[in-house]
Amino acid sequence: MRLNEATAVSTAKTLLVPYDRRHVLTYHAWMEDPAIQEATASERLTLEEEYENQESWRASHDKLTFIICQPLQAGKGDGMSIQAGNQDAPERMIGDVNLFLYPYEDEDDEALPSATPEFCVGEVDIMIADQQHRGKGLGRAVVQAFLQYIYRHLDEIMREYAEDKDMPTAPRLKLLMAKINQSNAKSVALFRSLGFEQEGDANYFGEVKLVLQHLEDFAAEVPEEYGEPVYSRDQNQDEQ
Template identity: 70%
Template sequence: MRLNESTAVSTARALLVPYEARHVLTYHGWMQDPAILEATASDRLTLEEEYENQQSWRSSHDKLTFIICQPLSSPATAERVQAGVADAPDRMIGDVNLFLYPHEEDFAEDGDEMPSKVGEERVDCVGEVDIMIADQEHRGKGLGRAVVQAFLQYIWRHADDITDEYALDKGLIGRPKLRHLMAKIGQQNVRSVALFKSLGFEQVGEVNYFGEVTLVLRDLGEFATKEVPEAYKELTYQRDEETQNGQPGEQQ
């Protein structure tokens, strides 16, 4: 998505930055790990394909992604993030993503607003959330929960902007409703299942053909108003050419 191309999200536990070409080499290195490929249900790509994939993430209006980095040294006072410094390769940890899909269930639910339409086609959407902590040093320490918590906060605060960009790309009339968020997780990945359940996601249905469970968060607003991450701030992601008056951004 274009929405977050100049935005970083900072909390006491992590920094989220837009996925840039500068991150691809490190990301590609992560994706050579067979365990990560299996856990993320991903195909192994060439480096050239990975660069193309990064461009697709930036231009597609139904995908939102951040690279997870170590937190800033002074998250409470930071006002901007200098690209290439706070998100240098040795500070990168993983990524967190949102995929938007058309909502395919019955729309005739009590209290629902009328969905947006293209002609007579119903086109409300749902969002799928996933996270990858690639650096093993940072696993099992509660970081994944803190990152998803921050990501959900960002989605809630920008839900209208997210669905407006989605609608513009699809040529929809009016703003589609983001019905709910979901996560699809391999049933053997008990840590991830527990992580999303701790954030209020509930399992629906049985294990699917691919061995995945589906977890759903139906009321994002209720969650986001109760669970605001410590030192949550949205900062300007400042690239080199955007530095003004010779003033550097936050260094770490």
């Protein structure tokens, strides 16, 4: 999405920045790990394909992506801006968090296929690639910050999604969901701790679907030191 191309999200426990070309080398190195490929159900890509993927995600109006970084250090930020290449340098990158939007498919809905969808659903996905940061509660802090951003910018997210698909009116968000392998007990517990509830049994692929029906209920819990500083790039830096 273009919505967050100049915005970061900062809390006491994490820093989220838009996914830029400067992040691709590190991201590609993460995705070379077979364990991460399996955990994320991803295929191995060449570096060139990874750059193309980054550009596609930035341009796509149904994908919202942030790179997870270590939180701001004392004295390293003015609270109003994040300088690209500094606080999100490769050694400070940890993983990524994403929102994917889909049309809402109701089995009981007999509306014509050409009708404008009234709802869409969002799938939340998180990857902590750096092993030294796993098991420390970072995932929960990241998802909490991400959902707070989604809540605050939901109308803008829906408008960008609708404009791309030539919808006369923006759909409403029906629910948020996370699809997690049932063997990944820590991830399942993470989303449940944030109010997501399991819907049905595991599917053919061994995934469970966890659903959050009311984003507004969750959003009342603002993460500590939550802010949305400007993500600032030098004029000669690539803004893709």
